[in-house]
Amino acid sequence: MLFTQLAWALPPEHETRRLMLAVEKAVENQQWGQAGEYLNRLQALDTKKPDDYAFYRGRVMYEAGHYNEAMAALEAYVTQAGEKGEHYTEALELITSVEQARKEEGDVASAAQSQGEPVAKIEPADGNSVEQLQKLYLASTPREALERHANSLLSQNAWRAGNGRVINANQTPDVVYQVSSDTGALQVQETRKLDDGRSEVVSSRLPVYGINPLLKWDCPDDGRTCWIYDPRDGSRWLKLGGQADTTQALARTLGDLIRRLQSPS
Template sequence: MSVTKLTARTFFQGSVLASVLLASSVSALPPEHEVRRLMLATEAAVAESRWGEAGEYLNRLQALEAEKPADYLYYRGRVMQEAGHYNEARSALEQYIAAGGREGRHYDSALRLITEVEKAQRAVANGTDASASGEPVAVIEPAGDESVQSLRRLYLADSDAGALTIHMNSLLELNGWRKDRGAVLDGTPPDIQYKVSAGNGEVRIQQAQITTSGGPRRVSTEVMPVYGVNPAVQWDCESATQTCWIYDPRDGSRLFQLGHNRGKTRDAARTFGRLIKTLQNPE
C-alpha cells in the first residue's frame, strides 16, 4: 500500500479522536463563515495532496449544522477515492453531479473520477486490487448462528440453494427501501421490492418499483450467470440518504437499494454471496 493511501485512510480511523481534540477549540465564527473557511482549507489540502488533513477538515464540515456548498461533496468524493473507500466516493461524486449539474465548477473532473472509481470497484470485485479498502465485505462462510443446514430446516427447503434463496428474499423484504421513511405502516409495501430466484447456474433478480404517476409498479428482471463471478459481495450504508446498497460482484455497480438497516443489509449481502458460491458448486 502506498504511503499516500495509508495517510489518507488514517483520518477515518482517527476521526473520533480528532473530534474530541477539536471540541475544546470550537470556532467563534458564525456557521456560514466557518463553512467557507473549512472549504478553503480543504481545497488547499487537496491541491497539495495532504489527504489526511483534507479528511480532518471534511469531518469538521460534516459536523457543522449549516448548509454546505456542492463542492463539499466533490472534495468528499475525491478524498474518499484516495482513501480507497470507493463506494462512498462514488456516492458523493454522484450527489455532486446531481446538485451542481453541468454548471458545477468540478463537473468534468467529477465525471472522470466516477469513471476511475468504477474501474477501481471492478478491480476490487475481481480481487485484483491489492489496496482494497476496509469496506464491509460478505465473507463466504457460515455466518453467525445460521448455517445452511439450519436454514434448510427452518424453511423446509430441499436444497442449500433453495434455503438461501428463501432467506435472501426474507431479508430483502424486511429491509425494503421507502422514500418516506417517517411513515412506515404495517402492511405498507416498500417503494422498491426485490425477489430473487436461482437455478441452472444463474440468479434472477426481479425489481418492482412504484411510479410517480401512481400506476402499476414498473417491473424489471436481471439475470446473473454465476460462473466466473467473485462471491465476495460488497455493501455499505449512507447516512446522508438513509439508504443501504448491495453492490454487483461483477463490476461493483449498485444492485440492490435497501432501507437503512446495516445488520439486515450485511446479512443479505452475505447470504447473496453464499448463494452465488453454492450455485457455482452444485450439490
C-alpha cells in the same frame, strides 16, 4: 400493475448502441443525472457492453461522489480497453482524481481495511447454518433454503421513500426484490412503485461464473438507504432500507448462494 421485461422497441444490441450515444451526449453536456439514468438502463440490458460503457460509468460515478464505484469502473475500462482505448489517458487521470478525492474524505486504502466499505464473509447467514435454514424454511436443498432466506431478508429491508428519519414499515415498499437461482445464474426480479401508483416489474440475470461471491455493501449518506454492489463492475445493484445488520446478512446469504451456483454438486 404494469409488467415490463426490459421491453424496448429496439432489439437489445441496437438499444445498447442508442443508449450509449445518449450517455455520450449527456456527459458532453455535463448532464450527470441524465447520464446516470441511461447507464442504469444499459446495465439492465442482457447484452455485451462496449468498453466505453465502463469509462462513462466511472466518469458519472466520480461526478456523483460515488468513488468506490468510479474506481471499479475505471479500472475495468483500463483493463479491458488497454492503451489503445479512446479514453485510456483520461481514465488514468480520473483514477488519480478518485484517489485524491478518497484521501480528502479519509477513504484511503488503509482506512478501508478497518472502517470502510464492509465486505461480506462467506459464512452461515445470521449465524444460522444452512442445515438450520433448511429446517426453518422446510427446504429440500441448501440452495432452496438460501433462496427463501434471501427473499425473507429482502422483504424485511425493502426500500421505502420518506422525507423524515422515521419510515413507516407498514407502507407498501417503493422498491422490493425477489431472487431465484437458475443454472449458472441468479435471477433478480425488481418491483418498483411508479409515480402514478402502478408498479413496474423488471427481471434481470446475474451470471455467476467468474464473479467474486464476496459481495460488498454499505449504508452511505444518512444511513436510510443501504446498497449491495454488483460483483461484475462494482456499481450499485440492490437498493435496500437502512437496516445495516439485515443488509450484511443478505450479502452473506447471496454470496453463499452464488458460491453454490458456481460449484454445483
